Amino acid sequence: MKALTHTDFHFEGQKSVYHGKVRDVYNINDDILVMIATDRISAFDVVLPKGIPFKGQVLNQIASKFLDITSDICPNWKLATPDPMVTVGLKCEGFRVEMIIRSILTGSAWREYKKGVREICGVKLPEGMRENERFPEPIITPTTKADEGHDLNISKEEIIRQGIVSREDYEIMEDYTRRIFKRGQETAAKHGLILVDTKYEFGKRDGKVYLIDEIHTPDSSRYFYAEGYEERLREGKPQRQLSKEFVRQWLIEHNFMNEPGQTMPEITDEYAESVSERYIELYEHITGEKFEKKADENIAKRIEKNISAWLKSR
Secondary structure, eight states: OOOOOOOOOOOTTEEEEEEOSSEEEEEETTTEEEEEEOSOOEETTEEOSSOOTTHHHHHHHHHHHHHHHTTTTSOBSEEEEEETTEEEEEOOEEEEEEEEEEEEOOHHHHHHHHTTOOEETTEEOOTTOOTTOEEEEEEEOOEEOOSSSOOEEOOHHHHHHTTSSOHHHHHHHHHHHHHHHHHHHHHHHHTTEEEEEEEEEEEEETTEEEEESOOSOTTTEEEEESTTHHHHHHHTOOOOEESTHHHHHHHHHTTOSSOTTOOOOOOOHHHHHHHHHHHHHHHHHHHSSOOOOOOOSOHHHHHHHHHHHHHHHO
16 A cells, blocks of 8 residues: 655745645745645654555544534634645644643643642642543643644743733633534544544634644544443543554554664554554544545655646636
């Protein structure tokens, strides 16, 4: 199976290109962004040496679907999806903050709680909570967006005090975050899932706040299966989840967490295909739709053709 791990396009009006961990973003006339979801996969802040077939299509189509079904809540950057692996949209000035919202005590928040921490990002946490227990209501734990290394936890008041985001803009983002998350939880529940936590990014254009980037994908969100959730919680068992956590676990089992002296394990074709199958499974559970593989001999050529045709049609 083919995988797209690199792009090097030159579109009419192209000003610049940014190659992220998994996406390549082309700036057209400082007005439009062309975001290509490649088949690269990252874990522990490093890109794995082999691409995962159809991963880009899975992520792009999930994000596109959720941008559409939340567009009545707040404006978002998306204009079109000219290719299964591509979203084009408005270029916004991104805020240097990620809005993370959590409905359940798990992951990094649980690790901190277990150490005795009872306040995260200025949010006080109740005593006596168990791992994977629901919060009384979802909490927002923002982080600053770092150019390099890990993002850092920060409180709402500190964001405003430092002038990273104005109070007015932050409160708009906060309101949108809660409402989009509620919609995501309602959609997940229809498919037998719990949207546990996720992150949103926002930007500004012409004085208006927009939702930007991907939303509700397994790379940016954590889902639990609803069936058996309460029973597992009572018995202290790990929850069945849908996210790319299984890739991190595989790396840990092969003694890799991107720490000094560690070597990336070999990613065989068989393992890459097994990850591809898991991503397709994620897609079908999250959307409730059958995944249709868009398989081409030359993926890059198809993408270039579709983007160029869309840009010409504007």
